[in-house]
Amino acid sequence: MFPIRDHNPSGRVPYVTWALIAINIAVFASYWHLFSNDAALARFFYAWGLVPAIGAPETFVTSMFLHGGLMHIAGNMLFLWVFGDNMEDALGHGGFLGFYLVSGLAAAFAQYAADPSSTVPMVGASGAVAGVMGGYLLLYPRAQVDVLIILVIIFRIIPIPAWLVLGAWFGIQIFQGSMTPLEGGGVAYWAHAGGFAAGVVLTLPFWLRLGGPAFWSRNLGHPPHPETNARLVRTDIPHVTRTRRRGPWTR
Structure with missing residues (x-):
């Protein structure tokens, strides 16, 4: 299941979200060549990833901008793309940047507390992006999110409430x-x-200023503005069906 978009338009251009995505991609590209050398890549991650047993303070931040592979960064940036613009719209550009970084730090400390003697480096923006998801859930629990569901050879996009x-x-x-x-x-x-x-906790004061449960009641958990209609529309492009040719069974 992969969320690919939501039906929740933002009212301002998400410059910070775009910048964070660009920075993550640029940093990943800067050490892409190391993936052909396992030893060099390991040294790089030990130097800049968060190793709890070492606990270098700067790595609590630098580890947020490193990723362990293409699928790792693609997944994190997809989630940030889908949910980041609305959180930036709600919190403002500067507020969202601080929110993102603090969520990432809280995630790093959570993993550090879970196993402070670990010598395995931790990398990835997942913790900060998870904070964005937590804040989104608190503000827009019933916003519709289009989810791509893949079951072997079946691909289908269905809208699902954000809370689910x-x-x-x-x-x-x-x-x-x-x-x-x-x-x-x-x-x-x-x-x-x-x-x-951390994302839920950091968003809580803002949610309370909006009215808390009353904010939910006014909109039944939906965004406080019209949602985007992301349904497919009919086009003038002709639809060509494939004819079935009779033939032998194969195995």
Whole structure:
């Protein structure tokens, strides 16, 4: 399941979201050549990733802008693209930047607290992006999110309420974190959960200023503005059906 867009338009240009995506991609491109040399890549991650057993203060920040592969950065930037613009619209450009960085720091501290003696470097923007998702869930629980569902050869896009998409994601992080051994590396589930929880907490004062539960009641959990109609529309392009040719069964 991959969220590919929401039906929640933003009222301002998300310059910070775009800048964060650009910075992450630029940093990734700067060390792309190291992926052909495992030893050099490991040294790079040990120098700039967060290694809890070392705990170099600067790596709590630098680790947020490193990724372990193409799918890693693509997934994080997709989630930031989908949910970041609305959080930036709500918090303002400067407020959103601070929110993003603090969420990333909280995620790093969560993983550090879970296993402070670990010598495995942690990299990725997942924790900061999880904070964006947590804040989004608090503000717009019933915003529609288009999710691409892939079942073997079946591809389908369906709209799902944000509370279900993001709530399920958070539940999976908690479950997987509790079931996965901390040693040996892998997915930093506790960083995800910590960033998500931080995003909710950081957004809470803003939500309360909007009215808290009354804000939800006014809009039934939907965004306080018309949602985008992202349905497919009919075009003038002719639809050509494929004819079925009779032939033998194969195996």
